[in-house]
Amino acid sequence: MGSRSTDAAAAPPEFVRLAAHPLRWRLLTELGDGDLRVRELVERVGEPQNLVSYHLRLLRGGGLVTARRSSFDGRDSYYRLDLERCAEALAASGAALHPALRQLPSPPGHPVVRSRTRRVAVLFVCTGNSARSPIAAALLHHHTAGRISAASAGTSPKPQVHPHTVQVLRESFGIDLPGRRTQHVDDLVGRRFDHVITLCDKARAVCPEFGSRRIHWSMADPGAGGDTGQAGYAAFQHTAADIDTRIKHLMPVLNTPETVARSEP
Incomplete structure (x- = not known):
């Protein structure tokens, strides 16, 4: 019982702490649509650039987001959601809460494409x-x-x-x-x-x-x-x-x- 109480008092996994913030979660979901520049993220979330940049730095520090200098305009950088890292961190967070929530990677295979009159x-x-x-x-x-x-x-x-x-x-x-x-x-x-x-x-x-x-x-x-x-x-x-x-x-x-x-x- 005492051991369980100690575990409950432990700090939550870093992924949970990072993703739980409303603005950081919004940035993560926006980047889920593709790579974006800071000014595009500012427009999408409706927050000041300095605030967006601050939270992007935290997400980069946690390894959830990466940045790459634009090959078209070197003054710009594109931010990318690292989905592989997010999947690993999410699985680790589930396992930290309870062993039954440990997510095992799905075996590779083809997706089930629904029947339709025209292919995507x-x-x-x-x-x-x-x-x-x-x-x-x-x-x-x-x-x-x-x-x-x-x-x-x-x-x-x-x-x-x-x-x-x-x-x-x-x-x-x-x-x-x-x-x-x-x-x-x-x-x-x-x-x-x-x-x-x-x-x-x-x-x-x-x-x-x-x-x-x-x-x-x-x-x-x-x-x-x-x-x-x-x-x-x-x-x-x-x-x-x-x-x-x-x-x-x-x-x-x-x-x-x-x-x-x-x-x-």
Whole structure:
């Protein structure tokens, strides 16, 4: 009995202390929609910038949020919700309350996509359409067994998909990329997409509107540091692994009833 009282008096897990604050919880939920800049978070939560920045620092200190300098405007930073870290911290918090609340990771597998007259369509956009966006489209197609339509395009496409893109998809995921040609995002204007996801900051600024839900993932171009050697290929491996994590967290979003309802013609 005394041991239980001592446990009850212990401080709550850090995740609980961080997420329980109303403004920090709001910031976490807003970042759940995609990567955002401080001024965008200020607009969404309706609080002063200095207050938002203060709470973002606390969330970063707790490892729940990360920041990356914008590749389009170096004065800006994009904030990202680390969903993997949040899942681990949430599971640990449940276990701290009671062993029966310990959450075990679900085995990997394909999502159950509800029957519909038209597949959900997702467009991935980066600048060159040679690395990030084709990797994302290929991984979403792979993980959903083609039950979700995934396309990619560039705002200033290169002549062809980068060879390292083809290599990393084959070696790391067993995916053979069909064809190596790129396409311009303007060629897809007029097509219907449920979600448009930009993967680089410059593409976000110039991507045309498709009347779709817009999501931004701020990611570095793996080909920017040079194309040759093991160091160059390692950047593609890192980017592909990062995109794969994001895709796995995207899949449940694509299966929500709200998404299905919006997807019906």
